[in-house]
Amino acid sequence: MSPKNHKVRVGISIGDFNGIGPEIIMKSLTDKTITDFFTPVIFGSGKLFTYQKNLFKLNLNFNYITEASQAQNGKLNMVNLVKENSNVELGKPSEESTKMAIDSLEAATEALMKGEIDVLVTAPINKDEMVKMGFKHAGHTGYFEEKFNKKGLMFLVSEDLKVAVSTHHIPISQVAENISKEKIKKQIRALNQTLIEDFSITRPKIAVLGLNPHSGDGGVIGNEEIDIISPAIKELSDNGILTFGPFPADSFFQPAKYKNYDAVLAMYHDQGLAPFKTLAYEEGVNYTAALPFIRTSPDHGVAYDIAGKNIADERSFMEAIFTAIKIFNNRNDYKDLMSNRLQPKRMPSDNGIDEDLPIESEM
Known part of the structure; x- marks a missing residue:
């Protein structure tokens, strides 16, 4: 169980980078004090995010790492899955953006199951394109049900x-x-x-x-x-x-x-x-409720029609982050409550002996 002063590690999968995923992720993290509340761990590409950061004129600095276990508190951590430049075609899916969406989701899920992150927040994906690339599920819910071997x-x-x-x-x-x-x-x-x-x-x-x-x-x-x-x-x-x-x-x-x-x-x-x-x-x-791990997402899609226009609203994504943190803390509080609850007192057996009193030794 996490200690009370534990800073929650929030894993973030980037979704389809030709949609609004990177934009709403970065806009959610622009406040310099955000890392006082949690530790972000993005599963993506440094070069991709640098390109989109400059496109949207956002002032962010990332701490590049090779695995989530290396994430540092107080920093915006980026698990750099791809070192090469990405071919960004904002407003339409591509084979490259779909593959990175799958790779990001799988890497983040593996880190979640290994305990390297505490919760997972997923940016929007294009389900149709992912299925064409061999993804077996029509959405995140079925994917997590299979990975965690439980119905969500x-x-x-x-x-x-x-x-x-x-x-x-x-x-x-x-x-x-x-x-x-x-x-x-x-x-x-x-x-x-x-x-x-x-x-x-x-x-x-x-x-x-x-x-x-x-x-x-x-x-x-x-x-x-x-x-x-x-x-x-x-x-x-x-x-x-x-x-x-x-x-x-x-x-x-x-x-x-x-x-x-x-x-x-x-x-x-x-x-x-x-x-x-x-x-x-x-x-x-x-x-995605009723699973052993916590996963949230915004309640909207990839929004290709506004991708690259710098008008995407990040509020639902921010709510997804803080809802995941709140659920994580509530679960821990519930576990504490249940583990520390008073046990019912055992009733004395009907043998003529008061079990609350010491039994005198034989002389």
């Missing part, structure tokens, strides 16, 4: 709104067949534990959305609510997890409704992410 939960978080999704990067035509009572129960349990351990919410209240319009209208527009979602909610509620719903998605995301709950479980990607990105776009963070 795609969880979008902000101060006021937290939304998880039961299914994420699959066609809408496959959503119904990819939900089940047992899967929803498992996801709600994971969400409940995440809210307790990672967000310090003692008794979380979780809202669950229906799959169909109007939550099926009592079976008129579908039976998934009756056959799958409602039974899962009831079983969990009967076992002490505060779970409510299913709610119609079209009317749920009104402040007077969603603010009554600590988190929401949506049934599919756009059902949860469309309202989240509308309500919390500038401060939203994508968190």
